[in-house]
Amino acid sequence: MKKLLVTGGAGFIGSEFVRQGVKKGYKTALVDKLTYAGDMARIKEIEREITFYNTDITDKKSIEDIFKKEKPDAVVHWAAESHVDRSILDASPFLDTNVRGTHVLLDVAKNCGVGTFINISTDEVYGELKEEGQFYETTPLNPSSPYSVSKASADMLGRAYYRTYGVPVITVRPSNNYGHWQYPEKLIPVTILKAMNNESIPVYGTGQNIREWLFVSDCADAVFKILEKGIIGEIYNIGSREEKRNIEVVKTILRLLKKSEDLIEFTKDRPGHDYRYSLNSDKIKEQIGWKAETSFLEGIEKTVKWYIENTLWASSRLAYPSKY
Numbered sequence: 135m136k137k138l139l140v141t142g143g144a145g146f147i148g149s150e151f152v153r154q155g156v157k158k159g160y161k162t163a164l165v166d167k168l169t170y171a172g173d174m175a176r177i178k179e180i181e182r183e184i185t186f187y188n189t190d191i192t193d194k195k196s197i198e199d200i201f202k203k204e205k206p207d208a209v210v211h212w213a214a215e216s217h218v219d220r221s222i223l224d225a226s227p228f229l230d231t232n233v234r235g236t237h238v239l240l241d242v243a244k245n246c247g248v249g250t251f252i253n254i255s256t257d258e259v260y261g262e263l264k265e266e267g268q269f270y271e272t273t274p275l276n277p278s279s280p281y282s283v284s285k286a287s288a289d290m291l292g293r294a295y296y297r298t299y300g301v302p303v304i305t306v307r308p309s310n311n312y313g314h315w316q317y318p319e320k321l322i323p324v325t326i327l328k329a330m331n332n333e334s335i336p337v338y339g340t341g342q343n344i345r346e347w348l349f350v351s352d353c354a355d356a357v358f359k360i361l362e363k364g365i366i367g368e369i370y371n372i373g374s375r376e377e378k379r380n381i382e383v384v385k386t387i388l389r390l391l392k393k394s395e396d397l398i399e400f401t402k403d404r405p406g407h408d409y410r411y412s413l414n415s416d417k418i419k420e421q422i423g424w425k426a427e428t429s430f431l432e433g434i435e436k437t438v439k440w441y442i443e444n445t446l447w448a449s450s451r452l453a454y455p456s457k458y
């Protein structure tokens with residue numbers, strides 16, 4: 135069984151990936167700086183089955199030591215600063231972690247050798263769509279926010295390291311994830327927690343922006359399939375075909391919690407807010423045989439239930455809205 139070195143595995147999606155990996159029998163070494171977004175509570179149940187390094191990916195010497203000690207077959211690189219709003223307030227940590235940190239990992243992978251390097255990118259690197267169209271893996275990158283620019287840089291660095299040095303990089307671009315353990319600064323957990331407390335729910339602009347919502351377990355599953363069957367040097371979009379307007383998402387949550395829509399409070403729009411993302415995910419379906427299993431309704435019901443059962447964890451971390 136392959137040995138994995140997973141970065142950002144104490145984060146929202148990375149922890150789901152690590153939990154699934156342990157169940158599948160993968161040996162896992164996890165590197166995480168434990169920023170405000172990282173939390174060992176997410177991996178408590180499997181903590182004893184992994185090796186944890188509380189390390190910053192920008193620390194090249196430590197990353198080299200970990201590679202030499204662990205000799206991973208594959209790197210799965212989730213670690214990032216991930217919140218667009220925070221990148222608008224201050225881009226510096228995004229450039230440090232997402233660009234420089236990815237560069238360190240690629241460089242160490244080049245020097246120490248690794249079988250596969252999964253570079254986790256995002257649909258946001260493509261920029262925005264209007265009502266029509268989809269993003270293909272071949273669509274040119276046109277990122278809008280400091281976050282998506284930092285991710286596009288990391289995405290391109292990965293492809294440059296494949297082309298220039300032959301580092302075995304596979305680039306993965308998932309759409310908007312949601313589900314259990316998401317840090318409550320993002321739309322869905324913020325809405326659930328505010329609604330549960332009968333507090334007003336901030337919605338940017340008129341709430342018409344569209345995102346393609348991917349359940350976190352489906353995203354982690356797709357990355358395992360890519361790890362097993364993906365072609366080195368390729369790019370894979372991971373989408374769900376579940377496009378929803380923000381306002382629809384909020385109203386669905388209110389309906390599930392039996393709360394009034396009067397709680398909705400439209401706020402000043404996010405600067406540079408992308409209107410719509412939509413991924414064409416034919417390639418992963420045809421080459422790898424993966425498609426999302428969880429419908430939006432099923433996923434959002436599970437998510438609401440999880441936050442009701444884990445209110446203590448979630449409400450102690452509620453961190454919205456940020457001020458521009």
Ligand SMILES: NC(=O)c1ccc[n+]([C@@H]2O[C@H](COP(=O)([O-])OP(=O)(O)OC[C@H]3O[C@@H](n4cnc5c(N)ncnc54)[C@H](O)[C@@H]3O)[C@@H](O)[C@H]2O)c1
Nearest residue numbers: 142144145146147167168169171172190191213214216311
């Ligand atoms: N959440 C989404 O909807 C989404 C969609 C597409 C792609 N992605 C990408 O997936 C990845 C994971 O996203 P997420 O939502 O789970 O993020 P997250 O913010 O929940 O977790 C990020 C993790 O990275 C760690 N980290 C941050 N800086 C670090 C550093 N310098 N060194 C080591 N560890 C560091 C944090 O402690 C945290 O555990 C990111 O690369 C993100 O860009 C996320």
